[in-house]
Amino acid sequence: MALDLDKFRQVGDPLADDFIANYFSNADNKKKLDLALSKLKTNANWVDFLAEIPEAIFFDEELKRIGLVDLKIKNTALEFYSKKSTYILQLLGLLSLPYCYAAADGAMVLYQTERMYKDVAKRLEETGMFVASMMNPKGFDETGDAKVQLFKVRLMHAAGRYYILKGNWDDNLGLPVNQEDLAGTNLSFSLIVIRGLRKIGFTISYQEQMAYINYWSWIGAALGLTPELLPQNGKQALDLEKAISGRHFKPSLAGKQLIKSLLQCFYNLNDRKQIKNVEIAGFMRFLLGDKISDMLDVPKEKFPVSKQLLLKLKATVS
Incomplete structure (x- = not known):
């Protein structure tokens, strides 16, 4: 049965949206929340945070409802990440983010939100820290700080919805940061990363793929995604990806501006030695493929065959 993605x-x-509306609708409440969040650094701080912000108990109740992720799945996913973390973190910036921009x-x-193109380096750093927290065995x-x-x-997603809806938002686009976009x-972070690893030469077992997708589906549930949009195997993930990309991947001024800012960030960070x-x-185009790259105006540069081979060689010995 096909999903009604519309x-x-x-x-x-709804739970996070109600929480944010409650605190953001009053300046004093928002200030109180901001201060409490600034002190919330590790999981050990959670009890003190709840004492100040008792409504946050909804998150504990959600985690209890979702249940713990299967330990075997988690351990396989964490081991998979540990062995390939350098490549995965690179792929998040060079493949995963551009993939999202194509929608x-x-x-x-x-x-x-502006931060995605005005503060790209900080956004990349935050994304890397989030993934590292999720993949930290402790x-x-x-x-730890995963919770x-x-x-x-x-x-953050709920706050984005709250502020964007107060502006000049086109309702024909659906809610900002909606369930379909969150699913994409x-x-x-899962299927597309696996696809990228394979493209640069890694051989990934079915067990590894299943575990990584399943673990990210659990993370998605903790972030408020509905179970219908959380694939439990490779076929479900592929079918969902095809459905979402088929509906939304097309050229857009926003996507092109985001890519331009992202590439400029990489250029600024590059010391040009290697x-x-x-x-x-060229590497971004190699990973994305020409069709998506052309939608985003990724420069038509070639990634040298010699370096493609070097990547594959590194993959075989990693």
Whole structure:
């Protein structure tokens, strides 16, 4: 049975949205929340945070409802990440983010938040920290911060909806940061990363693929995604990705501006000792493929065959 994705474009995250509306509608309440969040650094701080912000108990109740992720799945996913973390973090910036920008309606939300193109380096750093927290074997211990990171990202999405809806938002695009767009983003961290690893030469077992997708589906549930949009195997992930990309991937001014800012960030960070700026664009095009790259105006540079072979060689010995 096909999913009614149009329906999910009208759905946000009611629990987090109500929480944010409650605190953001009053200046004193918002100030209180901001201060409490600034002190919420690790999971050990959660009890004190709840004492100040008792309504945040909804997140504990959600985690209890979702249940713990299967330990075997989690351990396989964490081991998979540990062995390939350097490549995965690179792919998040060079493949996963551009993949999200190709979804024109979702790109408009990212563009309106401004941080995605005015503070790209900080956004990349935050994304890397979030993934590292999720993949830390001790991330959910008292000394870790995985639970805190999940909560803060969930609130960030709700805050984005709250502010964007107060502006000049086109309702025909659905809710900003809606369930369908969140599902596409979740796939960019799992299926799309696996696709990128294979493209640069890694051999990934079915067990590894299943575990990584399943673990990210659990993370998605903790971030407020409905179970219908959380794939439990490779076929479900592929079918969902095809449906979402088929509906939304097209050229857009927002997507092109986001890519331009992202590439400029990489250029600024590049010391040009091992790779030229044009090769960064070429690598991005190599990963995305020409069809999506052309939608986003990724420069038509070639990624040298010699470096493609070097990547594959590194993959075989990693």
